[in-house]
Amino acid sequence: MNKIVSIGPAPTSPLAAEEFVPMRDGVRLATDVYLPNGDAEPGDTILIRLPYDKSGTYTFIPLVAEYFMTRGYRVVAQDVRGKFRSEGETLLFVNEAYDGYDTIEWITRQRWSNGRVAMWGDSYYGYTQWAAVSTQHPALKAIAPRVTGTQLGEPVEHRSNDITRGVEWGVTYLYPLSYFHSQDAYFWELDLDRRPFSAQVEEVLAEIGSRSISYDQWFPRPVHLRRFPAGSPFDARPVPVLQTIGLWDNCAPLSWADVAEIEKRPVWAMNHFLRIEAMDHESFYLGDPADARVAERSVEQVRGELPRMLDAVLDFFEIFVRGKGSASDFPRVTWALAGTEEVRTSASWPPPGxxxxxxxxxxxxxxxxxxxxxxxxxxxxxxxxxxxxxxxxxxxxxxxxxxxxxxxxxxxxxxxxxxxxxxxxxxxxxxxxxxxxxxxxxxxxxxxxxxxxxxxxxxxxxxxxxxxxxxxxxxxxxxxxxxxxxxxxxxxxxxxxxxxxxxxxxxxxxxxxxxxxxxxxxxxxxxxxxxxxxxxxxxxxxxxxxxxx
Incomplete structure (x- = not known):
């Protein structure tokens, strides 16, 4: 039998005040509000919506919020529906559009908000940004999704007329059993030598005593999820987007697919800015020294890495959220030439030449x-x-x-x-x-x-x-x-x-x-x-x- 480890929510950061924000159906989402120096005067807000515990050590959101506050931003970090401290059904992808809209609407009504909101985040909390864009809330002024895609996690579709199709990731069926089984996260090891793999899943679910709705929607008969009930984000009103892609990110094909969609839409392309970095999904970089590449990064290490992760984002928000400058002041494409220490800019990708x-x-x-x-x-x-x-x-x-x-x-x-x-x-x-x-x-x-x-x-x-x-x-x-x-x-x-x-x-x-x-x-x-x-x-x-x- 697999050893199952469950992880619940960490204590709320002392820098934040936790609120429970009501959605349109009455479900309340746990939300940490960070105000720089406790300042309740109206200001710009950065929203982060994620399923990985807004207070936990995996995504170090309190440290990110602390860094954003040094530039005067209010920060709102929220556990998505059904995760950790938030109420509601634990279900991948389908509630993020309108939950994002309702959270932005709530922000605009707070005395510390000036009505301007930006969003930031990696992977699933990059996906939640695209979901919010699809609902076209007027207060959402810019987004900065990293290492993500609008079709993140979607199982490979097997249609009868397919000649070729994608190869399924192993994580496709494991992710809804770990982070999207229920409020807590569950971790266990798949026995790679024992088939069928699906039987091992049933053993784990029996031991936990409940099923994962998201897993059952994908296996054995996948359900096509309605991710964007308000329509595709690329059919929505464009907002300025700074998209970061890692050259060694295993999810990079999803990011490049979004780039291709954006390039089909001239108005979206005008609002699209791209960063290409020599990194993987977890923000390890090719040029990092060996002593910096550790699985569990310390608080000091994380703080040391925040400038390269967030400074370009803050410069982007200064222009497109605060209106300090124009679009021409920000490079359309910034790209690292891996194997060197060079970072270059160009007007397009691939660059001319x-x-x-x-x-x-x-x-x-x-x-x-x-x-x-x-x-x-x-x-x-x-x-x-x-x-x-x-x-x-x-x-x-x-x-x-x-x-x-x-x-x-x-x-x-x-x-x-x-x-x-x-x-x-x-x-x-x-x-x-x-x-x-x-x-x-x-x-x-x-x-x-x-x-x-x-x-x-x-x-x-x-x-x-x-x-x-x-x-x-x-x-x-x-x-x-x-x-x-x-x-x-x-x-x-x-x-x-x-x-x-x-x-x-x-x-x-x-x-x-x-x-x-x-x-x-x-x-x-x-x-x-x-x-x-x-x-x-x-x-x-x-x-x-x-x-x-």
């Missing part, structure tokens, strides 16, 4: 500028009993470990293709796409592609990745794999390498080889996977390179 370069995987294991003339087939075995392991225990904190992924390439079920060492630095800036023709003797095939930077000592850092699922793998099919966006300097003497596989476990739920649902499958079967090299449909990669004089 990028050109496409194409590389081809060849039968002798190279990445070359031209494909093999003759087509050949590379094969490997996907064995659900011996899966390619994920390189980190916590996918949200990839840069905490910055793992060497070279050893993964030693496995027989991983194809490896390596380029020549570059003689001069190469700035890889912009999108990376792969195209492959694949099939399997199993019914469903997952394809994982990882792009690595191999140093002269042989260690390999993953710099981009993507994955796709072929719904009917019985016949050869051309697929495209989006590997995301790069902003990375390949140093002289370094080489690019590609790893191709059919699993990345436990970060992604692996195919059992039988075509059954991977979460509930009991039996497993090995599959022989095939991929074309050379000929008319080679495995090829399109990268963006920033050329500079």
């Amino acid at each position: 990028t050109v496409e370069r194409t590389l081809f995987a060849t039968s002798d294991g190279h990445l070359a500028t031209a494909p093999d003339i003759a087509g050949t087939t590379a094969r490997w075995v996907h064995d659900p009993a011996d899966l390619v392991p994920s390189s980190v225990d916590n996918a949200f904190a990839f840069l905490l470990d910055q793992p060497d992924e070279a050893p993964i390439g030693d496995r027989d079920d991983v194809l490896v293709f390596t380029g020549d060492a570059v003689e001069q630095e190469v700035n890889l800036v912009g999108p990376v796409m792969a195209r492959a023709r694949i099939h399997s003797d199993g019914p469903v095939m997952d394809l994982f592609i990882r792009l690595l930077d191999v140093a002269p000592d042989g260690t390999a850092l993953r710099i981009a990745r993507g994955q796709v699922q072929l719904a009917d793998a019985s016949r050869p099919t051309a697929v495209e794999v989006d590997l995301g966006q790069l902003s990375y300097r390949l140093a002289p003497g370094h080489r690019l390498r590609v790893h191709v596989s059919s699993s990345d476990f436990p970060e992604f739920i692996p195919q059992p080889g039988t075509g059954e649902h991977p979460w509930s499958a009991v039996d497993v079967r090995r599959n022989l996977q095939s991929l074309m090299l050379g000929g008319d449909e080679p495995l090829m990669f399109t990268l963006s390179v920033l050329e500079e004089s």
